[in-house]
Amino acid sequence: MTLTDEVCAAWRAGISLDEPLSRLVIETNSRASGCWRIQNGFLNLVGFGWASDMPDEVSRGFQMTTRSVSLDQLGLGIVKAAVTAQPAVGRRDAQSTGLDGSASWITKFAANTSLAVPIRDTKTQIVIGVLAASTTANIEEGDTLWQRLTLLANDLGHATESTK
Numbered sequence: 212m213t214l215t216d217e218v219c220a221a222w223r224a225g226i227s228l229d230e231p232l233s234r235l236v237i238e239t240n241s242r243a244s245g246c247w248r249i250q251n252g253f254l255n256l257v258g259f260g261w262a263s264d265m266p267d268e269v270s271r272g273f274q275m276t277t278r279s280v281s282l283d284q285l286g287l288g289i290v291k292a293a294v295t296a297q298p299a300v301g302r303r304d305a306q307s308t309g310l311d312g313s314a315s316w317i318t319k320f321a322a323n324t325s326l327a328v329p330i331r332d333t334k335t336q337i338v339i340g341v342l343a344a345s346t347t348a349n350i351e352e353g354d355t356l357w358q359r360l361t362l363l364a365n366d367l368g369h370a371t372e373s374t375k
Contacts, residue, residue: 214238215363219370221258222246228258235344235363236260239356242322243270244344245277246330246367247289254280254289254341261320269319286312289341292327296338298361300350301325317345324350328360333368342367 212220217231232244243261247254256278261270277289284290291299301313302324317325322345330340342364350356 215366218246218363219366222367223370225257229260232258232260234260236262239344239346239359240348241344241346241356242320243273244342245273245289246340246342247277247280247293248340249282249293249338252282254282254293257340265320273316273319284312288313288325288327289343292329292341292343293338296329296331298329298352298357299327301327301345302349320345321347323347326350326357326360328364330364330367330371332371333365339371340367 214231214234218228221228221231228246232246235241235244242265243259245256246258248257256274259274280287280290282290282294285294288299288301301317303314303317313325317323325343325345327341327343329338330342331337332339342360344356344360346356348356
């Protein structure tokens with residue numbers, strides 16, 4: 212089973228995506244990856260994967276903080292992606308992106324950049340979730356990680372359609 216198959220199967224079943232997102236972190240040489248579903252005006256965490264050398268307190272702290280995030284917290288890339296329906300790039304330097312909440316986590320993750328991509332129901336095009344990753348690389352539109360997350364978010368949108 213491919214990583215995409217595992218992520219989509221877990222998404223469809225409504226179970227934790229921790230394990231496949233941990234694989235995504237390894238395969239993309241990222242520091243962290245998370246996935247959220249939009250429910251009742253909140254982003255609810257459905258999975259988080261992190262680098263093996265990340266301190267436990269950082270991983271636990273992030274998961275506790277982002278377990279349920281209001282869509283009015285625009286300092287976070289995951290919220291910006293959900294609200295604008297466009298990918299959101301966060302950097303350590305919050306002034307360059309306006310994503311001060313993301314910048315603090317990027318620093319704690321020992322990363323340089325984060326990318327949050329909206330997940331859209333392929334039938335309605337409504338944003339139903341967000342997929343994100345943080346990495347030491349400087350993510351730019353169209354690069355390998357950008358393409359991989361965008362394709363995976365699209366696959367999740369298809370997986371949602373197939374459960375209706």
